[in-house]
Amino acid sequence: MIVRQAANVLEIMEFFAQTRKPATLAEIADHFGWPRSSTFNLLATLSEKGYLYEPRPRAGFYPTPRWLAMARMISEVEPLPPWTHTLIADLSAETGETASIVAPAGVSAVFIDVVESQAAIRYFATIGHRVPIHATASGRALLLQYSPEERDSVYRKIEFKQYGPSTPISIEAVEAELRNSISRGYCQSFADYSRDLAGAAIPLPIGDRRLSVVVAGPEFRIGPKVAEVAALIARTVDRLRPKTAA
Amino acid sequence: MIVRQAANVLEIMEFFAQTRKPATLAEIADHFGWPRSSTFNLLATLSEKGYLYEPRPRAGFYPTPRWLAMARMISEVEPLPPWTHTLIADLSAETGETASIVAPAGVSAVFIDVVESQAAIRYFATIGHRVPIHATASGRALLLQYSPEERDSVYRKIEFKQYGPSTPISIEAVEAELRNSISRGYCQSFADYSRDLAGAAIPLPIGDRRLSVVVAGPEFRIGPKVAEVAALIARTVDRLRPKTAA
DNA sequence: GGAAAATGTACATATATGTGAATTTATCTG
DNA sequence: CAGATAAATTCACATATATGTACATTTTCC
Structure with a gap:
């Protein structure tokens, strides 16, 4: 209610x-x-x-x-470490797309920091924006950090809806996509949730917080170069994340 | 309701x-x-x-x-000019008391910026704090900037309560205190609203905004030197307020 | 300067809403 | 790994609450 x-x-x-x-x-x-x-x-x-x-x-x-x-x-409490903002700022600058840091919230993923693309046609997202955790690249990058039991408990609360042609509409479909993501090395989504929207994401654990980074934009721009974008994300994280400890 | x-x-x-x-x-x-x-x-x-x-x-x-x-x-909209914060910071430092910028809100005065005293015994106020406009030094410094008609319209909405021994409990009492304030050159209050609390205030019009500055603290500390504090406020405003235009 | 229009305020009443009890799910303990 | 305990959800119903209506005040416009 x-x-x-x-x-x-x-x-x-x-x-x-x-x-x-x-x-x-x-x-x-x-x-x-x-x-x-x-x-x-x-x-x-x-x-x-x-x-x-x-x-x-x-x-x-x-x-x-x-x-x-x-x-x-x-x-002021547990602010994100400053390098995470640099991370999405750099990613947005290099790709020309919108980049965000994402956190879990029940069956949703919440955008907790965003740097928007400057392109006329772009993914419009703001801090606080929520998307289904199972039907987005950023959300699945969060789910990858859960234990199978924790994922189960989330799955049971999900209302599976056919947001788009490729939306996973069953637990098994989501799990399959997670397995694909692991072998692929990154999470992706093509209009799974929003029409024309595509994105690449990877998990971003910080301390005991489970976060993810995502770069998203119109399918026609991102589509051809998801792998490239994903690799860029990984490289940029490597470059910026402090080496000391996890 | x-x-x-x-x-x-x-x-x-x-x-x-x-x-x-x-x-x-x-x-x-x-x-x-x-x-x-x-x-x-x-x-x-x-x-x-x-x-x-x-x-x-x-x-x-x-x-x-x-x-x-x-x-x-x-x-971000119409933020207070930076010198107003310097103003209350300086006032608080020099007097050792709590200093605030105050704005009207119907029959109340709202604290919109505060620098708190460091003293153990002090006036505890935070941004957003509200006090009756007619029974406080800061509030009366706001009323002084109103036209008689505007004041009338405020008076009619006031519920006059005897907060303390010296609370003005009628329109005439408030008006009389305002006249005193004018001839005195500043507004003051001795436990008119809060027990043991005294303060000195002067109007602080900024652009077309009607604000006031107030220094307030325990009666026993402020009491003996209200005039002095009031003069300090006036001098500090003079020093910090940009000379160009009002 | 006076009437009309717009805005703000009070209150009783029907109904949308908060809640106690029941149910399900998660966590702890021996 | 049960069984117990605590936390999170759900749901139907009584009641606290949002609102329609009426009134007061302020502003606008002629």
């Missing part, structure tokens, strides 16, 4: 992150199609808690810097 | 900002005294939206860097 008002908080914040300017109650209510009275309650709650204020009279609400302060607190 | 689940989202994030480590469903539920099933729904919603993930298997949830990305977006 989805908690509506919790989701609404996030939506409001995303709204402000997009528009980047104060908005009145009426504007917000209209934008989302919410009743004024409900919007009123939500804004009042957020204000009450110190997360919204009124920068100038009658110009509406805007988030306080408290969000930033809180987010900084949260993200 | 307060929107419970909206508030809960904020509480969860504050919880993570404090503990700074992943937490399981059970831990979170116990911490807040929430039913597990409700906690489950909330966590599922936040995960679904890409704001929580599971850094390592079975170790529970933690916020994704998406919070940081969003907060950065939001705060």
Whole structure:
């Protein structure tokens, strides 16, 4: 069950992150199609808690810097080592595609750092983006780091859907693809989840965290050179990852 | 009316900002005294939206860097000019007390930047902290920048409460204090709102934004030297504020 | 300067939602 | 490796909650 008002908080914040300017109650209510009275309650709650204020009279609400302060607190812990950002920055620069660091979240894989391609046609992904763990290169690079039992427990929660022609729609199909990935030396995906989207990924264990790196873009650009891209990823990781310990 | 689940989202994030480590469903539920099933729904919603993930298997949830990305977006707009932070940093260093930049939010004043005192006994305030606009030095320094009509409209929404012995409990009392502040050259408050708390504040208009600076601390330390502190604030603003235009 | 339009606020009520109990899944212990 | 214990999910139902309606206030426009 989805908690509506919790989701609404996030939506409001995303709204402000997009528009980047104060908005009145009426504007917000209209934008989302919410009743004024409900919007009123939500804004009042957020204000009450110190997360919204009124920068100038009658110009509406805007988030306080408290969000930033809180987010900084949260993200200071176990930040990714700096070289991982260099990694995806380099990969994106060299391939011209979008590169990301990905972490597990139940049956999904979450993008926790992203450097976007500069190309006009590109894979558009942002931090926080979620994709099915079994139907993407990045997700499978995570699954490779699981024990068979752990994978089983994930599989049982997956709702297998035919996202595209090549989506694996059974446990056995996923396991088969994982075996292929091992012998191939990297994970790949061709429109398994998103139409026209292809990617290459490899596991990226850091400490006891199970992460993966992925380079993804339109099938017609990535397709012909997956192997090449995968090799580049591996080389770049080798170059940047500190040699001391794992 | 307060929107419970909206508030809960904020509480969860504050919880993570404090503990700074992943937490399981059970831990979170116990911490807040929430039913597990409700906690489950909330966590599922936040995960679904890409704001929580599971850094390592079975170790529970933690916020994704998406919070940081969003907060950065939001705060990049009209950030406070850098000299305002220098201002409160200097004030806090010189007085040994907590110094803040404050903005209006309806009948409240919100702390939008804070440098805390290092003293053992100190005014504990964080970004996002809210205080009644009429019963605090910082708030009254905001009201001074309003037109009489605007003040009226604020007054009508205020619930006058006797927070302390000297709290102004009528419109006339507030207006009188504002007149005093003008002739005095600064705003002050002695336990008008919080017991033992005293402060000195002056208006700090920046562009068309109505802000104020306040230095606050325990009454016994601030009390004897309010005038001195107020003069210091004024001098420091003079020194740091760029001379070009207002 | 006055009327109309837009915005913000309060409240009772129907209903969407949170929750207790039951069920399943994972983890620990001897 | 059972059996026990704890954690995570599911689900039906009572109730806390979102909203329609009405009212107040502010702003706009003529």
